Amino acid sequence: MRPHGIEPTIDSASAVAARCRPESPVDLTGPRVGFVTGTRPHxxxxxxxxxxxxxxxxxxxxxxxxxxxxxxxxxxxxxxxxxxxxxxxxxxxxxxxxxxxxxxxxxxxxxxxxxxxxxxxxxxxxxxxxxxxxxxxxxxxxxxxxxxxxxxxxxxxxxxxxxxxxxxxxxxxxxxxxxxxxxxxxxxxxxxxxxxxxxxxxxxxxxxxxxxxxxxxxxxxxxxxxxxxxxxxxxxxxAKQWGQYVLKTKLGAGGMGEVYQAEHQLLKRACAIKIIKRDKSTDAEALARFEREVQATAGLTHWNTVEIYDYGHTDDGTFYYVMELLPGMSLEELVQRYGPLPPERAVYLLRQTCWALREAHAKGLIHRDVKPAKSLPVNGAECTT
Structure with missing residues (x-):
């Protein structure tokens, strides 16, 4: 999800990185995972x-x-x-x-x-x-x-x-x-x-x-x-500087950065890290937009929205944020491999995407880049955007 007026930055590679969701709904009133700050070595x-x-x-x-x-x-x-x-x-x-x-x-x-x-x-x-x-x-x-x-x-x-x-x-x-x-x-x-x-x-x-x-x-x-x-x-x-996270394997790359599978050093929890390197195309203003985007997305609580765990900056100006790791294929990959979905199945998955978007719209956020490559059906049932 993105604040209104911000260009989309999470490409299909990061969508591939985000994967794993429980089948049953979670309690929306429960506390979110807090950001861990101040522990990244310099x-x-x-x-x-x-x-x-x-x-x-x-x-x-x-x-x-x-x-x-x-x-x-x-x-x-x-x-x-x-x-x-x-x-x-x-x-x-x-x-x-x-x-x-x-x-x-x-x-x-x-x-x-x-x-x-x-x-x-x-x-x-x-x-x-x-x-x-x-x-x-x-x-x-x-x-x-x-x-x-x-x-x-x-x-x-x-x-x-x-x-x-x-x-x-x-x-x-x-x-x-x-x-x-x-x-x-x-x-x-x-x-x-x-x-x-x-x-x-x-x-x-x-x-x-x-x-x-x-x-x-x-x-x-x-x-x-x-x-x-x-x-x-x-x-x-x-290899050690991404907060409390250890990089494992590279999942993909796009115009703005790279996505890695990672693991929290203490919790041993699998996650995905999006790394946005600072260069001429990503100045301080662009990095500030990315940070606002991550903060806004972290405020979304719907179970069909990918969860943000953490974010931070490295010494060289690289911005990164940590999200949950979702296994499986995106809708785009699913259709490419198995062909068009039955209408009732497509409606079932799209309704879940709309539920996630409805919460974002209620908070003044517009995605602006909704597409099959960024929607991931997990556990054979729910669809995460």
Missing amino acids: FSGETAGLLRARLTAVALILMVALTLAFVDNLFADYAPLVGVRAVILCIFVVGFLILRSRRSLSLRQLRWFEATLFGALVVQLLLMMGTRIVGFARAGDTVSLVAAEHTYMAAWSILILTYGTLMPNTWQRALAVLLPTACVPQVLLLWLRSQVPGVAAAFAMDQMNSYIPGSLVAVLVAVFGTYTINAIRQEAFR
């Missing part, structure tokens, strides 16, 4: 939970690694940047304790933690790399200088791949973060070549140098990995 919430878990794991691993390296360097003959490394270690300890606490953190706050932890690691790698190369250059140790450059660039690539693999992101955000990160050591090396004597000559003797920096290759791999992982995450989340 993708941003799922991302926040995953990001917090990943940051906690990364903070713990790096905290242990930095602690061991810091203690080892305290007893070494040459231990540069002890103060800076101590500060960065404290940052990881504090970050780990906060992430492990029961304090509620928003996605925005978690992103700040992400930037702080990885930013601190970038600063340490950058300072250590510069300090080591300058020290070896002044000592005239060309072999150690080149080895240090390769070691730190490998560590830089590992950092980039770790971020791209573990941190939940869109590929655009990953690219925006990782590309500047990959350029930072290249800028440092260019500056060292021009400002520190012996560095340029040492790099010129390095036969393992490549015209394409390994860190940039790592960025491409990490961004592609982020894109793939994020697509899989969204696909997996999409």
